[in-house]
Amino acid sequence: xxxxxxxxxxxxxxxxxxxxxxxxxxxxxxxxxxxxxxxxxxxxxxxxxxxxxxxxxxxxxxxxxxxxxxxxxxxxxxxxxxxxxxxxxxxxxxxxxxxxxxxxxxxxxxxxxxx
Amino acid sequence: xxxxxxxxxxxxxxxxxxxxxxxxxxxxxxxxxxxxxxxxxxxxxxxxxxxxxxxxxxxxxxxxxxxxxxxxxxxxxxxxxxxxxxxxxxxxxxxxxxxxxxxxxxxxxx
Numbered sequence: 704x705x706x707x708x709x710x711x712x713x714x715x716x717x718x719x720x721x722x723x724x725x726x727x728x729x730x731x732x733x734x735x736x737x738x739x740x741x742x743x744x745x746x747x748x749x750x751x752x753x754x755x756x757x758x759x760x761x762x763x764x765x766x767x768x769x770x771x772x773x774x775x776x777x778x779x780x781x782x783x784x785x786x787x788x789x790x791x792x793x794x795x796x797x798x799x800x801x802x803x804x805x806x807x808x809x810x811x812x813x814x815x816x817x818x
Numbered sequence: 819x820x821x822x823x824x825x826x827x828x829x830x831x832x833x834x835x836x837x838x839x840x841x842x843x844x845x846x847x848x849x850x851x852x853x854x855x856x857x858x859x860x861x862x863x864x865x866x867x868x869x870x871x872x873x874x875x876x877x878x879x880x881x882x883x884x885x886x887x888x889x890x891x892x893x894x895x896x897x898x899x900x901x902x903x904x905x906x907x908x909x910x911x912x913x914x915x916x917x918x919x920x921x922x923x924x925x926x927x928x
Contacts, residue, residue, distance in 0.1 A: 746916075748915050751915075762917075804867075807851070812859050812861075
């Protein structure tokens with residue numbers, strides 16, 4: 704099993720460009736998450752999908768949209784990239800979602816630079 | 819505001835030393851998660867706990883619900899333990915969301 708995979712690993716964009724970050728999991732998990740990690744700050748939740756067909760905003764959703772394409776895939780879209788969106792993006796998944804002790808499994812991350 | 823504080827921010831230890839990393843939080847939680855971020859950036863889950871103590875190999879995690887505090891201990895530390903250790907909490911009033919500390923960067927010197 705590959706676990707959680709993300710593409711691309713690295714990306715450089717110019718301000719105003721759009722792009723989609725792809726995430727897929729092969730663990731038959733119900734819930735999926737998108738985080739961003741910035742220097743000196745903890746991981747922050749952008750959006751999550753508790754189950755197929757549902758999405759909810761996290762702590763920092765502005766400037767992003769998401770699609771839960773099917774149970775396996777959860778994509779993050781930047782419609783008009785801004786330098787403030789320069790960050791490392793992590794996708795994660797968990798089996799059950801709202802259960803308190805539900806462990807999250809992380810992808811390898813995408814390093815995005817917006818010039 | 820839900821805050822997660824970790825200490826120390828940076829820690830250097832000699833191989834073989836006993837290491838403690840601390841995590842404190844502000845209000846009642848339903849779960850606490852300890853994670854390890856490798857120098858290459860990958861993040862793996864170490865422990866998920868809501869009470870008491872858990873042990874896996876040389877790693878031990880404890881939580882004191884009354885004091886709103888958790889510790890991660892590493893016994894007989896090794897250079898391969900060098901990583902950033904991250905604490906995250908799921909508050910009772912925030913449903914599905916985890917809130918993350920900024921991490922403790924550990925370097926173990928041979």
